[in-house]
Amino acid sequence: MSDKSASGAPLRLGIAGLGTVGIGVVKIIRRQAQLLKARAGRPVVITAVSARSKDKDRGIDLSGYAWEDDAVDLAKRDDVDVFVELMGGHDGPAKASVEAAIAAGKDIVTANKALLAHHGQELALAAEDAGVRLRYEAAVAGGIPVIKALTEGLAGNDITRVMGVMNGTCNYILTQMQATGRGYNALFEECAELGYLEADPNLDVGGIDAGHKLAILSSIAFGTQINFDAVELEGIQRIQLEDIEHAAEMGFRIKLLGVAQMTGRGLEQRMSPCLVPEASPLGQLEGGTNMVVIEGDAIEQVVLRGPGAGEGPTASAVMGDVMDIARGFALPTFGQPARTLRPVNGAKAAKPAPYYIRMTLLDKPGALAKVAAVLGDAAVSIDRMRQISHEKERAPVLIVTHKCTRDALDTALSGLAKTGVVDGEPVAIRIEKV
């Protein structure tokens, strides 16, 4: 960390990765050179760039910057103060080049949630030992300055809960199901065609990408070592149109919602479909917009909402980090020294909640009674039950339970499988108090 912030010397960036976000950063630095200098007290410039293909037409002239084929070489350049990693991927060139940058004493700005979710603790330790900054505002919730809010603005709070809708593609699919009555599969195909999905779509619809983001927020919020493996993950693939519709009838929306909270049994981190009240800020969130809700002992609740992706918004977040570095701000990667972060195991959702359950009953005598008995034995009491129609030999049944623990629910679900009257696996969705 070469802190020349007070000297007025230019801050020199090396940008690795020239996709949407990388080009967005280049554009901001060109367009707003004067503004950035006025605010940072020094010029912010790009000296070198790197990407997979030098010859690709990116719609912008990059000939004024030195080119490196290898991001690792870029990270080591003498004329680079800040290594800006916008390649993605939790291993390979991204990891290698960030490690090289740390070893070379460069500050780092990255948008790479996967890298942090998998290697955040070791990278933070290395960065702090080397005295360099590792910043990643763009890794979580796109343009929303949520890392800054949590790490700095709310630093006086004992954070009690963090929630978020942080995958725009999932929220787009779910809100379009609601709005258009189209099914999950049709919307999944549409997203694939529109380029809304990651190369591995399971990163989106399986909740992995959003889970990475939640793991990062958890670490800051609770002073714990990042532990992505401890995130309970469930994607949106099993949500059917009828779930959306029945949720709506009860005054709810279905969201892929991340929830992290410290419990007596450990750190609970969940990324899964939840029912939230349609009148709540989370319930009203449409399309690709992201939302993060932060609760603390002093602040009560703050809600941040903004674009979760896209060239401008993500580049805005990258630039927030760059400007902090230009201004000479320094703090540990996760808000407190990585060496002081506590290791945590995952804790299954501990706090009782009501659940929505949808299952298909076979037309056998006493089927409904068997279901009720299994739930009762597991101490899951029924608030409302509805048998939708009685077509052919199968009847969909919807149940809303009273509050129960996840353990009790899981006991009930495995009991249902043994009754011989339930066709397939029931869908159970938590009703979250937000």
Add this chain to the structure above:
Amino acid sequence: MSDKSASGAPLRLGIAGLGTVGIGVVKIIRRQAQLLKARAGRPVVITAVSARSKDKDRGIDLSGYAWEDDAVDLAKRDDVDVFVELMGGHDGPAKASVEAAIAAGKDIVTANKALLAHHGQELALAAEDAGVRLRYEAAVAGGIPVIKALTEGLAGNDITRVMGVMNGTCNYILTQMQATGRGYNALFEECAELGYLEADPNLDVGGIDAGHKLAILSSIAFGTQINFDAVELEGIQRIQLEDIEHAAEMGFRIKLLGVAQMTGRGLEQRMSPCLVPEASPLGQLEGGTNMVVIEGDAIEQVVLRGPGAGEGPTASAVMGDVMDIARGFALPTFGQPARTLRPVNGAKAAKPAPYYIRMTLLDKPGALAKVAAVLGDAAVSIDRMRQISHEKERAPVLIVTHKCTRDALDTALSGLAKTGVVDGEPVAIRIEKV
């Protein structure tokens, strides 16, 4: 600015003002001592306090702190690193003690929006000349870390518009009128009894308090010298229940909304009742909650929502500033050096907008035709007009105009006064695109 952030030396606060917020800060520092130390890398402690009455029971033992009767003396103490000004008022002891703190080389954290709105530029110049920090997160929108978001997180953006609902009392009155059908006067009385109003209620219902906050945000957003006198102010006192009801019928809510944007004619700053779509985040804001909407060339739009007042939330914002100072962050008061901020005059709302107009017509022949003619002559064209009932000799008339400039509207309003058919002064409320 004695930057011992790297040394681990305690950061020593002197707190002037022991009302709700001051006591809230004391409580956080006691309750979260360990957390604050882990995050700041050094202890945060209180060494001395000051308030009007030493003997008042504040429900908390303050005997461990040195007492000063005079805030100016507190600001000068050798054992104080940061002067925390929580007294309020734009002159008198608040101003004198902040000036004394600057002269004594102390960093300052304040929640005083009036002080900054009236003296922000001179205080910022003095602080920057003295090399001390002047921070004020708690001055705007309570617990929401909006100053940080705007000054730091979005520092890569050319900000295009800032909007906000930033007076909880006004929003409480307006949403309660909507929810309960009670009139403005009854709710004003209720707020007075509940202690929701400032000693001078015009600060709240006249829009002055919210105007102070808007002036602060404008300065950061547009790199301009703070100019509260240039804020077009209009309070909520003339909003009647029928305005609320008619707005609702058209799908709108009425909010005391601040809007700041740079126009070809200068900086437009307005704090006035506006109609906003009920389905928008601003339209859905209920009760005392605050919301700030920030738009920039890269970020598109970010919405921040949270408690606008109260012991915990406001103290949380104060602590955000304290923690930044403890961590050694330094930046100019308004995000760029005060000497580089441009002076601005006010610009009357330049962009055309539709307006809602309510007036009372006297029962005279051709009255409505006269109104229509005056509007037409002023180039204000009518989208919808409605005459509500015809009771006695007066009939309320509601008009929604097509887009027109504020100048054209003002011409029309003064023309209406001369027709002899309009009773009293019409109420005109801008319909804001949010």
